[in-house]
Amino acid sequence: MLLGRRPERAVLDGLLDTVRAGESRALVVRGDPGIGKSALLDYLAMGATDCKVIYAAAVQSEMELAFAYLHQSCTPSADRFDALPEPQRDALTIALGMRSGPTPDRFRVGLAVLNLLSEVATERPVIWIVDDAPWVDRASLQAIAFAARRLRRESVAIVFGTRPPGPAELAGLPELDVTGLPDDDARELLRTVLPGPVDEPVRDRMVAEARGNPLALLELRPAPGDLGETPLPARIEQHYRRQLATLGVSTRLLVLVAAADPTGDPVLLWRAAEALGIPANAVAPAAAAGLIEIGSQVRFWHPLVRSAIYRTAPDDDRRRAHAALAMATDAEADPARQVWHAAQAVDRPDDEIADRLEQSAGQAQARGGLVAAASFLRRSAELTGDPARRAERNLSAAKRSLEAGAADAALALVAEAEAGRLDDAHRAAAHLIRARVAFTVNRDATASPLLRAAAAELEPFQRKLARTTYLDAVSAAMFAGTLAPEQLGEAARAARAAPPAAAPGDAEDLLLDGLALRFNAGYAAGLPMLRQAVRAFRQSPLAGPDSLRWLWLACTAATHVWDYESWAALGDRFVGLARDSGALATLPQALNVRSSSLVLAGDLSGAAALGDELRAATEATTARPFLPLGELLLTAWRGDTAAATALAEATVAEAVRRREGAGLVSPAWTQAILHNGRGEHLEAISAAEAGDQEPAVLGFPPWGILEELVEAATRAGQPDRAAAALSRLTVATSAAGTAWARGIEARSRALTLAGPAAEESYREAIDQLSRTPLAGELARAWLIYGEWLRGAGRRADARVELRRAHDAFAERGMDGFAERAARELRAAGEAAPRRAVVPNGQLTPQEAQIAQLTRDGLSNPEIGERLFLSPRTVEWHLRKIFAKLGISSRRELRH
Template structure:
């Protein structure tokens, strides 16, 4: 019976009711040690009648073993892996060590866990609890938190118990904070352990000191002593240490071995005890005191007992315990735990054990356990006698930490390696890692000089890596933009002075040479090389690290050379490769680029669908796209003022904090489109002029902000500002010479041209843009031409152009521009026809996206892969879609 906890029990009961009803829930139970989290989990699982229950728990000494926690949770379900989509099954099997293959993306492992839990729950509702989540290895916690965020309608509950502060992976999940017991309940609990009568003042002092903590009431009450100043967990650990001191040497050593073994395997414990000549009777005093229980599993009364035992033991005894566990662990069946215990059993350098730890690190990396690999490598380095090998292992540990998402730990390891007297190669590697940490933390002006310096150090050692690093330096400077204070040109000059490209050049080599030339010799000179780079990325084989790594910059470059046909092809390739390779951390950037391309083609429906996927990816992976440009542009072309302005404000604040100047240009461009679309010309000109920097290095499309400035300033009565912007725009468009570039140039030239001569430029703009896929830009050409015709008194001709523009805008959901065209039509003497809302307006955004993907022929598992949902949730959504649209099959979705 759980004493008190009425609100908490109600939350558990509601969770179970929801799961039995076919819904899913995630919950983080949070509170200080001893507050009753485990008791609440026990209550939850005992009340879970009609549900299948599975449990896992974190153990502090097991945090260094990749996917150890996930193995606990998934072990009962391994026979169900055949029901998963093959990419997910492969990822999970590699992570758990039952299949060979390339390291899986950690988010695909999480998606596999989600699908596995959903598959198990098809038979009966599933309740999965994870106690002591603070001590679950990071790879497992990332996968489980991923699954928890994507639970929808699978009849699954995933419940974590943890201390405050909770692990970063769990932040944002629904949380139940556990406070101390009410005084009445605390008195009732205290009365169960007091031995004989106790004066009321003493009783009240015990209750006050315990602050409602049940474990403190149970453990500290029989001998309260004096009020303690130390935090309660420290007092509890000291209490357990005092109790342990009363036991004999054999008992203390036995419980220490149990505390050092994270598996809780009694067979392993007795094997180790035999090697230490500990008799079986030694467990009796600790068991009688209720500190440890040895049955099918070795269990401690509380995690604080385990940590107190381990912390109180002298270093020599800890090494003795680990040595016994290493001897008792099967080296063939469990090489990682054997290596880990061996590593903890020695005090000084031991190259043989260090080599084994490095091999275990390699196995952890192969399974995607980068955080665990870093820990193995660090211990390996500590046991390495040769300074050069020690530094190499420390740097590799730093690299694994960085890739695992721990830049602070990576920096600490880099500093440790640099203090160890690295050679030239190692100094260069350390500099490169330090520079990459700077870029990952903030894409500001600080990263590019560090990358440039690292590239210079690498020139004589590894010319190919030096060129890649120069490309990183240029891209970092591009992100910094105008806030980079000359970094872009300096990075470009350094790259041009660096090692030449190999023959034949790779796609990344062409990209580096083209960008370096652009920022030194100018745009026209760089155009041929940049175009070759775009074609190489667009048509080249999709293999090797550069295939995905630089596709985002290739997308940017396609717009820089005004090559619109290549942009959606590159972005589509980027999305496809990110999905196929399981590179889900880069998927948001790929979707962002494809969204922006779809917006400019006028396919706002497709862009909205990709926005659903983008939000799913960022939510599921807790990642952020480089810039939310696709979402900004979608809102701007839709005319959604409040939403776009709010996103623009948040984005501007974020990029200013990071020193990412290119982001400010993107925000200004989106706001200029929004205000021009709504006919708010002074606001459009002000927005465009606020970040009118030359060159707009990450603009989509290039110099798009100048075209918006020309229109806004012209219509706002600021002709000098418009003319100056047009001169800079035309310098780029004339050099590029594509129909897209020349169409924008002609439309802008028409706006600043006085008298009848403007008409030929309006007509030329329409003809040029009609030859491109840019339906929105073509409609804008009809709109501004119609407005000009109305102003010069040719109302009939104006209505013809304005009708075309209005129909195009209205059909494509470009509401701001559609309303502007409607107003112009009314002024020209015609009322625009309102369009009926499509019947699919009854669907939510996610339902509409699922319907679109199902209409394209994707299966439920394939749709789940796209949207980070379980196949069962996709099926649930489809049933709702069919009911809303009054259809009965996928075949009818096209209609």
């Protein structure tokens, strides 16, 4: 019987009703130890009689084993794996150790879990109870939390039990906070366990001191004044310690072995007991005390019993328990768990176990368990006798921790390594990890000098790694921008002095040399090398997650050399590789790059679709691009003042907080576009000058601000300011010489000229931009040429250009510029045509995106993979789309 808890039970009953109705839910049940979370989860499980309930024990001692919890929970449904899309099936089976293959992306494993749940739920609703979530291994918890965030219409509920504040992976999920019982319910609960009558004042005092905690009332039953100020978890541990003390030595050791084994396998338990010489009847006292039950599974009556038994056991007893479990575990069937038990059984260096731990770390890393790999390596280092080898393993553990996003753990392991004897090569490796932590946590002014120093130390030992680190240092200086202006030159000079590439022609090496020249000797000097780097990236047979690392910077280099085609092509490859390799944490950055180039090509609908996918990826993975350039550009070209301004302000605030000067450029550029589009030229000047950096480093394109400044200043009657901006702009455009560069230069120069010279420049701009895919920039050339013609009194000629501009802007949804063109067209004597309203059946943004992907021929599983949804949810959306559009098939949708 669950006493009281009416509000909490109502929430859980409602969750069951919702899941039975075909929807899905995620819920985090959060509360202090002993507050009743497990009782509520048991209530949920007992009420789900018509559902499939998934439950697996989470044990603190198994937190270091990659995907251990997922293995317990998912392998019973292995017969459903073949129904998963192949990339997801491969990711899941590799993660679970069922096959070998490329290291799976942890988010693709999460998507596989989501679709597996959806498949299982085709028979009956699924309730997955994840109690004691803080003790779930991190790789499993990340995958389960990913699935929980993407639940929609699968008839699945994932319910977590956790202590406050709870794991970071669960942040943002719906919560049910469990607090103490109301006094009336607490008195009733206490009455059920008191041995006889108790005076009312005494009972009231007992209730007050227990603070409504059910476990305290049931287990501790304190006399008034007994509780004192000791925290409840400690009192509960003391209580169980006293209970265990009344049991025999064999019984205490048996329950400790059970607490150390997360599998709950009674056969394994009895094998370990036999190794320790524990008789079968040793379990009876513990069972009679209500601590443990051994049937088809080993179960403790409360999760706190398990943790208290393990935590309070003497160290020697814990080691004996793990040694017995290591002997009982099949080393061939479960090598990671076997060696982990063996490692916990020793308290002095053991090189044989240390070597096996290192081997298991490699296996865990191959399965995508970076946190587990770091833990194995850390324990391997602790058991390593040779100081140099111990330091090397600590550094390897630090590297894995950093790759897993655990920066603090990485620094702690580096400090551990540095406390021993490091040779010069390993000291350089330690400094590199510290530098990469600085670059990962904040791309501020502290990162580039650390990376430069680490690169210099690495030169005698690892030339290739040293050059890669110099490229990191240049990137970090580009991010710091004007907030640390001296660093870019320093990084470029250091990179220029670095040892040459061992194999000339490598794309990454060309990129380093090109950037070093560009920021050391000037734009024109670096231009040829940067062009070679861009070509090398386009020609390189890129494949796999490792090839993604520098694609964002290659795209940036393409804009520096005014090569739109390469920017778009590399952006396409970036997105394709991120999708195909399952590097979902990188996907938001790739989508951001590609959507930016689509906006400049005038494909605002395509950019918006990628923006929707980017938001889905961000929501699912919590990985955000460092700068939301695609969305900034989209809102600016649409003329959406409120959205563009709010986004720009938020981006600037984040850049200032992180001390990333590069984050100040693009918001300023896009605000200048917004205001120029709306004819607000003074505001455009203010916006452009707020982000004007010299040299331009991370804009897309880097000279976009100067282009906007020339137009705004000429229209605002400030010719000197316009001339200064044009002079700086032509340094780049003249050297670049592409149709894009020539078109922008001619259009900007025309604004500063008069008479035939101006008209000649306008016509040149239109001619050059017509050779590019940059439809928006071409339409702007028509617009300002039409404005100039009207000002020259040639109204008929002006109407031709303005009509072209208006139609191009209106067709693409560039509303700010379209309104400006319409005003000019009216002033030239012609009313702008009304824009046709295209009926869309009132589709939501996600429905519109699913409709577009369906139109493009993607299957439901492929759409689900793209948008991080289960195929069942995609099908549900399609039914709604068909109903709204009044159609009944995918073929009709394509028409």
